[in-house]
Amino acid sequence: DIQMTQSPSTLSASVGDRVTITCRASQSISTWLAWYQQKPGKAPKLLIYKASSLESGVPSRFSGSGSGTEFTLTISSLQPDDFATYYCQQYNSYSLLTFGGGTKVEIK
């Protein structure tokens, strides 16, 4: 199985900060990576697919990059609505899909 490792697990930041979350795959997944945002008591929301494609309706301050085994999600200027938990997910192997462990973005 492909393992996904996210870092950091928790991140403290202030409104306006540039935030970067990293996701590493245990083997190459090309650009078959998605990012999700989840707020307490809510279902996850798709932000980025194919590593860098922005889902419709998602603010442009969110961006994704990377290929192979290393990927990043960047929030260019953190807004109050962005405090949440973020997950990466690989789908290179359509038989078995896996999520990263999550990164909680907290208010500093």
Place this chain on the structure above:
Amino acid sequence: EVQLVESGGGLVKPGGSLRLSCAASSFIFSDAWMNWVRQAPGKGLEWVGRIKSKSDGGTTDYAAPVKGRFTISRDDSKNTLYLQMNSLKTEDTALYYCTRIVSGAFDIWGQGTMVTVSS
């Protein structure tokens, strides 16, 4: 409005069974590859399994922890996805989400239905 609505969760004893349903609306359900994803209380997301559209073979795949115990099926005439869960364990306690997958990403999610396995 594109929507997925899960139902069927509840409290069940270890070793018991439960069937979850997911009603889809406002998209062509029969063309969709559908999944179940779960989240244990206070934990991260875990993919449970997937069923392809019938036109793509209708085959299923499962995560290792549930393989052989859980079965995903679909009724395209009712726009409904199912998850039959047998031989339930305490570690299956979680919020179960129904999701659609497009180009490998889960783009539509339901609100989830809670399954608690406890004696």
